[in-house]
Amino acid sequence: MPFPAGDTLLILPELFLTAAASFVLLWATFVSRPRERGLAFFSIGALAATGLLLFVSARMAGTLPRSAFGGMFAMDRFGLYFKGILLLVGIVTILFSLRFISVSPYPGGEYYGLILFSTVGMLFMASGTHLASIVVALELMALSQYVLAGYFKRETKSLEASAKYFVLGAFSSGVLIYGISLVYGAAGTLSLAGIATAFTTAKPPAFLVIGIIFVGCGMFFKIASAPFHVWAPDVYEGAPTPISAFFAVGPKLAAYAIFARIFFVGFGPRAGDWSAIIAASAALTMVVGNVGALMQTNVKRLLGYSSIGHAGYALLGLLAYGDASGIGLWSILVYLLAYAFMNLGAFGLVILLESKGYAGESVDDFNGLAAKNPWLAAAMLVFLLSLAGIPPTAGFVGKYFLFSAAMKAGWFWLSLLAVLMSAVSLFYYFRIARAMYLVEGEGTLHWREEPAVSAAIALCAAGTLAMGILPGPFVQFARTCLLPFGP
Amino acid sequence: MTAPFFFWFFAAIVVFGAVGVVAMRQPVHSALFLLLSFFGVAALFITLNAEFLAAVQVLVYAGGIMVLFLFTIMLVNIRRTAGQPYVHRQAGAALLVAFFLLAVVGGTIVASSRTSGLADAPADPAKLSTTTISRMMTETVDGKTVKTPVTEQVAGNSQAVAWGLYRDYLLPFEVASVFLLVAMIGAVVLGKRTMEHVD
Amino acid sequence: MIGVTHYVALSFLLFAIGVTGVLIRRNLLTVLMSIELILNAANLNLIAFSRQLGDLNGQLFAVFVITLAAGEAAIGLAIIISMYRLKGSVNLDDASELKG
Numbered sequence: 010m011p012f013p014a015g016d017t018l019l020i021l022p023e024l025f026l027t028a029a030a031s032f033v034l035l036w037a038t039f040v041s042r043p044r045e046r047g048l049a050f051f052s053i054g055a056l057a058a059t060g061l062l063l064f065v066s067a068r069m070a071g072t073l074p075r076s077a078f079g080g081m082f083a084m085d086r087f088g089l090y091f092k093g094i095l096l097l098v099g100i101v102t103i104l105f106s107l108r109f110i111s112v113s114p115y116p117g118g119e120y121y122g123l124i125l126f127s128t129v130g131m132l133f134m135a136s137g138t139h140l141a142s143i144v145v146a147l148e149l150m151a152l153s154q155y156v157l158a159g160y161f162k163r164e165t166k167s168l169e170a171s172a173k174y175f176v177l178g179a180f181s182s183g184v185l186i187y188g189i190s191l192v193y194g195a196a197g198t199l200s201l202a203g204i205a206t207a208f209t210t211a212k213p214p215a216f217l218v219i220g221i222i223f224v225g226c227g228m229f230f231k232i233a234s235a236p237f238h239v240w241a242p243d244v245y246e247g248a249p250t251p252i253s254a255f256f257a258v259g260p261k262l263a264a265y266a267i268f269a270r271i272f273f274v275g276f277g278p279r280a281g282d283w284s285a286i287i288a289a290s291a292a293l294t295m296v297v298g299n300v301g302a303l304m305q306t307n308v309k310r311l312l313g314y315s316s317i318g319h320a321g322y323a324l325l326g327l328l329a330y331g332d333a334s335g336i337g338l339w340s341i342l343v344y345l346l347a348y349a350f351m352n353l354g355a356f357g358l359v360i361l362l363e364s365k366g367y368a369g370e371s372v373d374d375f376n377g378l379a380a381k382n383p384w385l386a387a388a389m390l391v392f393l394l395s396l397a398g399i400p401p402t403a404g405f406v407g408k409y410f411l412f413s414a415a416m417k418a419g420w421f422w423l424s425l426l427a428v429l430m431s432a433v434s435l436f437y438y439f440r441i442a443r444a445m446y447l448v449e450g451e452g453t454l455h456w457r458e459e460p461a462v463s464a465a466i467a468l469c470a471a472g473t474l475a476m477g478i479l480p481g482p483f484v485q486f487a488r489t490c491l492l493p494f495g496p
Numbered sequence: 497m498t499a500p501f502f503f504w505f506f507a508a509i510v511v512f513g514a515v516g517v518v519a520m521r522q523p524v525h526s527a528l529f530l531l532l533s534f535f536g537v538a539a540l541f542i543t544l545n546a547e548f549l550a551a552v553q554v555l556v557y558a559g560g561i562m563v564l565f566l567f568t569i570m571l572v573n574i575r576r577t578a579g580q581p582y583v584h585r586q587a588g589a590a591l592l593v594a595f596f597l598l599a600v601v602g603g604t605i606v607a608s609s610r611t612s613g614l615a616d617a618p619a620d621p622a623k624l625s626t627t628t629i630s631r632m633m634t635e636t637v638d639g640k641t642v643k644t645p646v647t648e649q650v651a652g653n654s655q656a657v658a659w660g661l662y663r664d665y666l667l668p669f670e671v672a673s674v675f676l677l678v679a680m681i682g683a684v685v686l687g688k689r690t691m692e693h694v695d
Numbered sequence: 696m697i698g699v700t701h702y703v704a705l706s707f708l709l710f711a712i713g714v715t716g717v718l719i720r721r722n723l724l725t726v727l728m729s730i731e732l733i734l735n736a737a738n739l740n741l742i743a744f745s746r747q748l749g750d751l752n753g754q755l756f757a758v759f760v761i762t763l764a765a766g767e768a769a770i771g772l773a774i775i776i777s778m779y780r781l782k783g784s785v786n787l788d789d790a791s792e793l794k795g
Contacts, residue, residue: 012666020667027674034681078667119685126678133671141756145668148763149675155770156682162777171686172774176726176787179767180717183733186760187710190740190753191605194703197748199756215608216703219601503697507705514709514732518716523724530728533709537735544702544746546754549738549761556761561731561768568772569724572779587719594718598711602704609703623749653754660755672762679766686773689780 016077019070019084022062022092023132029055030125037118045117049107052121056099056128063092080200081142082133090342090490091135091266094349098259099128101353104465105251105360113161113249120160124255127153131263138274140189140199143267144182147231150260151178158248158256170247177230177240185227191220192275201275208278218282224271225286231264234320235293242301242313246370250363253309254356257316258349265323265345269338272327273492280330287327288423294321295430302437307370308359311437312352315396318434319348322411322427329414335491340414342487344407347476351395351404354469358389361462375441377450385463386445388470393438395473398431403476410484502543509536527565534558545621548654627656629663702743710736721786723778727771734764 017024033048033055040048067073067089074085102124110117130150137143155178159171193199195217196207207213226237233241245253276283298318305311323344329337362374379386395404408431415424476483513533520526534557541550584590630647650659661669709732716729738757745753775785 031677079664081665081667119681122681123678123685126674129674130671139668141665141668141759142671145671145675145759145763148766149671149678152675152682152766152770153678155774156678156685159686159774159777162686163781165781168774168778168781172723172778172787175771175774176717176723176730179727179730179771180733182763182767183713183730183737186763187733187737187740189756190706190737190744193741193753193756194609194699194744194747197744197750199752214611216605219605500697503701507701510705511708511712514712517725517728517732518712518720520725523722523728526725526728530731533732534735537739540702540705540739541742544742546742546745546757549742549754549757552758552761553738556765557731557735561765564768564772565724565728568775571776572724572785583719584721590718591715594711594715598707598714602707602711605707606700606704610700621746621749624746624751624754627751656751657754657758660751661758665755665759668759672759675766676762679769683769683773686770686777 012078015070016082018066019075019077020082021066022059023129025062026055026059026125026129026132029059030122030129033125034118034122037116037122040118042116043111045111046107048117048121049103049110052125053100053103055125056096056103059132060093060096063089063096076138078142080202081139082136083138084136085492086490087270087338087342087492088136088266090487091262091345092132094262094346095128095131095135095259098255098262098349098353099124101357101465101468102251102255102259104461105254105357106249107461108459109249109251109360109363114163115160120157123153123157123160127157127255127259131259134263135266137267138201138270140192140201140271140275143271144186144189147264147267148182150263151182151231154178154252154256154260157252158244160252161249166247167249168247170244173240173247174244177237181227181230181237184223184230188220188223188225188227191216192224195220201270204275205277208276213279217279221276221279221283222286224276225283225290228264228268228271229290232261232268232320232323233317234290234324235297235317236290238294238297238317238320241317242305242310245313245316246307246309250309250356250360253313254353254360257312257352257356261316261320262345262349265341269327269341270492273330273338277330284328284330287324288420291321291324291328292423292426294318294324295427299430299433299437302434305437306372308372308375308441309356309370311372311441312355312359315434315437316352318430319352319396321430322408323348325411325415325420325423325427328420328423329418332414332417335488336410336414336417338491339484339487340407340410342490343476343480343484344411346483346487347395347403347407347473350469350472350476351392351402354388354392354466354473355396357462357466357469358385358392361385361459361466372440372444375444375450376448378445381450385466388466389445390442391470391473393442395477397435397438401474401477403473403480406476406480406483499543503540506536506539506543509533510540524566524569527562527569530565531558531562534562545624545653548657625653625656626651627659629659699743699747702739706736706739706743709733709739723771723775723785723787726787727768727775730771731764731768734760 070084074083076083127150130146133146155175158174159168161167195213196204230237298314302311302314326337326341395402398404398408412424510533513529516529517526538550538553627650632643633646635642713729713732717726720726738760741753741757779785
């Protein structure tokens with residue numbers, strides 16, 4: 010036996026979810042259209058059970074971190090933190106999709122199956138400690154998502170989103186893999202720990218820097234940061250809206266997990282080579298995202314640009330690599346949790362409005378929402394305040410720690426730019442708030458019409474407020490989930 | 497490392513094929529040039545002691561991916577795309593910028609690879625075709641079953657790759673199988689003419 | 696003498712040609728083929744380094760890269776076929792419903 014049997018225990022959650030996803034696909038062939046809700050509830054149950062298994066296998070694994078499969082996979086609190094959020098994102102996405110899929114002419118079985126498979130890929134990404142396992146998991150996630158983006162394949166927009174996402178995604182994977190090939194040449198190994206050792210002991214050749222830049226470009230694409238962001242607004246606008254919500258949060262979180270792991274653990278000793286590049290991209294991303302959002306009238310596009318801006322803020326945490334307290338990393342962890350809650354929530358409102366016909370995409374569709382349904386308007390207001398970074402919401406907490414991490418690392422101009430861009434973001438978030446509260450609209454909207462979506466929105470709003478009002482426990486928890494790295 | 501003639505010959509084929517892919521107007525011509533390039537790369541793999549990968553390159557790329565491309569080209573009627581411009585309008589400017597960037601990056605890579613000391617180190621291809629395995633040997637001694645661990649050398653590049661894939665790379669190997677399953681489902685979902693249930 | 700540098704240079708040339716193809720071509724099929732060239736360039740690099748280092752990991756990673764290329768090609772071609780059915784064109788910039 011090359012690996013101890015206990016290694017299988019560590020990937021039990023992933024194994025279970027893979028089996029569940031395959032089961033959904035098989036079951037789907039026997040299920041008639043009106044009964045497809047069963048598939049959705051089964052998928053939600055599977056995701057929740059995976060979360061439980063995560064807990065069980067972490068308990069049974071004993072002392073963390075534990076490495077398995079010859080250094081391919083690590084079970085550590087950093088990975089578990091991401092996995093927990095990713096499973097939650099999966100559940101919320103399916104809640105958003107329930108009615109959306111049942112009123113569409115497209116079948117639900119493959120849809121839910123692909124969401125589960127994509128989540129499997131993301132879970133493996135969060136735990137990958139070897140470039141081979143990371144790349145394969147990344148591709149598993151990405152491939153499922155190319156298909157999901159084009160799932161409404163007789164709608165030109167959806168298919169175009171898929172084509173754009175695919176071409177740019179495959180291209181960026183190519184660049185990433187080419188970069189990895191150069192890193193392999195310089196380090197002589199593909200395991201992150203091995204790469205770190207190789208770079209601390211010997212002076213690597215100059216082509217390593219180019220390899221790191223190429224790997225960075227691949228990462229920038231996956232998190233949609235400038236100059237590789239152009240796909241994001243198009244894909245978010247074109248894809249089915251629950252899938253846009255999924256794209257805006259799930260893959261970004263998973264990509265941040267591998268970004269942090271590759272750059273902190275693997276390329277950590279060469280931080281001098283990459284911090285300037287990340288700083289440049291962060292600055293550009295914040296400006297492009299926030300200024301781009303100013304001109305949007307389509308809410309999905311607006312949220313697309315705003316999520317680009319948010320990717321830029323989170324990059325600030327990576328710059329605080331050298332800080333011994335690990336603030337760079339845990340500020341990203343806190344921020345990403347906040348980001349998941351507030352962004353999913355905002356997309357949820359779009360889905361809720363959209364289900365009244367294909368209308369919820371324009372800012373005007375929010376007109377008079379406060380009069381129609383004060384609860385939904387209040388929830389949207391919470392998400393908007395949080396996205397803009399105003400206390401007492403999760404977004405403020407996240408941004409506060411990120412910006413102070415950048416300050417501590419000595420990037421004053423960048424922190425200043427981030428604050429400035431947050432101020433700019435107020436303008437476009439306020440446009441939606443103004444439409445809800447100050448403009449009169451027509452029709453009525455009751456939350457009971459969409460119980461699943463409303464429940465998911467309530468969950469996100471509760472999370473956003475809880476993190477904003479009582480940030481202590483969240484921050485404390487994130488601080489225990491750091492990676493084993495050091496300058 | 498390699499006989500210079502083989503390297504230059506196959507390198508020329510690879511580059512000729514690659515340029516053809518990008519420069520040809522008709523996709524079917526591009527595909528044939530791509531095939532040429534794939535074969536050149538496979539030949540270079542043999543010069544680099546990667547016999548197994550050379551075979552996989554021919555089987556998967558030339559045999560599998562290429563057929564997929566040709567089928568698709570057959571299905572989408574290419575005549576309709578003829579006559580239109582086949583490159584972007586700003587292609588000239590893009591080419592210039594790309595050329596400049598690539599010259600700088602490529603120069604750095606090549607120069608540093610030359611001076612890195614990596615090139616001076618003696619290559620040890622023998623390691624690529626042997627692998628050490630340890631297994632339990634079961635014997636029957638005096639009617640009892642005795643298990644003893646043994647370590648042995650296995651020769652051959654394919655054997656070495658196989659042990660690597662199924663032992664050291666077991667986890668990515670299994671994830672790759674899920675990946676291929678998703679590729680299959682995805683291709684069916686997107687490519688099938690109608691996906692609605694008839695009920 | 697032919698050394699690893701020759702292979703790295705060739706691989707970079709292949710990469711550059713692939714990138715150029717992705718940037719300048721309009722036809723999705725040709726763009727997909729250019730992406731295959733990029734992946735081939737990475738494999739050439741991996742295997743050349745693998746031989747130079749006397750380390751099998753490069754070859755093993757290359758096996759996975761070939762797998763990924765196959766999966767991507769399958770999905771890419773499926774997208775191209777659906778797009779052709781819907782719009783009668785496989786050009787990327789005819790995909791214009793989304794304002795870029």
